[in-house]
Amino acid sequence: MTDLPETMFAVTQTHDGYSGTATGPVIEDASDWLAEAELPLPQAGPGQVLIRMRMASVNPSDLHFIKGEYGQPRVKGAPAGFEGCGEVVAAGQGAEGLMGQRVAFVAAGSGAWAEYVVTQAQMCIPLRPDISDEDGAAQIVNPLTAMAMVDIARSDGDAFVLSAATSQLGKLMCSLGRDLGLKPIALVRRAEAVEPLKELGAEAVLVTTDADVIDQFAALSKDLKPRVFLDAVSDQLSEQIFAAMPNKARWVSYGKLSAEPPRLTQMGQFIFMGKRIEGFWLTQWMMSTPPADQMRVVAEVQARFADGRWKTDVSTHLPLREVVSGLADATKKTDGKIMITP
C-alpha cells in the first residue's frame, strides 16, 4: 500500500441541514459557507475506496448544496464537493479491484474538495488513459445527465428546447442532439454565444434578453414543434416559453439557476392541451436505470470525450488552499468550469 499521511487538508461545510432559502447558485464570499480544516484521513470501509484527489470540479449543485438549497442535507465539518477524479490509494473489502486505478468519482462519504476522498466503489468509473484530468473531473454529473435528458427529448419528436445553453451541460446536449439528428433550440442570455452554439449543433439560438424573444420563439415553435423543454433556469421567462410550446409539451425542470420563482399563467393548457411539468434528477435516474444500461451510457460518454466529440471547457484552475479565499471571484468568470487542484 502507498504511504499515506494521517491527516489531510480539506475545505469543509460550516452549516448543517437545509437553509430553507432559494437564492440560487451564487456566492459573494465562500467563507459564509466554507472553512479550511486539517482532518484525520478518512478510512475506506467495505465496498468503499480512498482516492487521492487529482482534480475536482465546481458545479452549480455544489453551490446550491453548501448554501443548504440542494436535495440532501449539509453536514457541518464534512468536506464539500460532489465530483472529481483521482487515484485509488486504499480499498475496503470487495473494492480491491479498483486499487491503483485513476477513476472519476462522485463523492458519497466525504466530499471531493479535499486531498483525499472516500466513496463507494459503485460511484467510481475507471478512466481510460486518453481522458484528461479536466474531462475526468467532469465525467459523471453533466455527461450522464446530458445522455439521459437528450434521451427524454428524442422520445418526443426531433426538436427540443434547452435553456442556459452556454452551460457545460447545455453545450454537451447541443452537440449530442445534433449527432443524433435532432434539432436543439438553444436559449442563451449573451448574444456573443449565438454563433459558437450554432457551430456546436444548435438548430436555432435565441437571446433571452431580446425584447421580442417570446415572439421569436413562438414563430420557431410553430415551425419546429418542440415538445420537450429541458430547463435549468426555471424562471418566469421559462413559463412563457412553455406557454408558447405546442400541445402535449413537457417542461422538464432540472436546475434553478435563477432565484426568481415562476408563476403559472396558463392553467387551461394543462386541461385542454395535455401539457405537463416534471423534474429530472440524475440521482433518481441512477437509482432507476438498470446497471447494464448505465454501463453502456458510461462507455459512450468516455468514447465521446476520448475522440474529441465532447470536451470540458475550463475557466480556472483553483488550488484547494485558495478555495475559501478565491472561489467567489472564480465564479464570476463565465463559459467554463472551475477546477480545484490539490
Ligand SMILES: NC(=O)c1ccc[n+]([C@@H]2O[C@H](COP(=O)([O-])OP(=O)(O)OC[C@H]3O[C@@H](n4cnc5c(N)ncnc54)[C@H](OP(=O)(O)O)[C@@H]3O)[C@@H](O)[C@H]2O)c1
Ligand atoms: N438535475 C440534475 O440531475 C442535474 C445534473 C447536472 C446539472 N444540473 C443543472 O444543470 C445546470 C447547468 O449545470 P452546468 O454544470 O452545466 O453549469 P455551468 O457550466 O456551471 O454553467 C452555468 C451557466 O448558467 C448560466 N446562468 C447562470 N445563471 C443564469 C440565469 N439566472 N439565467 C440564465 N442563465 C444563467 C451561465 O450563463 P452565461 O454564460 O450567460 O453566464 C452559465 O453558462 C445547473 O442548473 C445544474 O444545477 C442538474
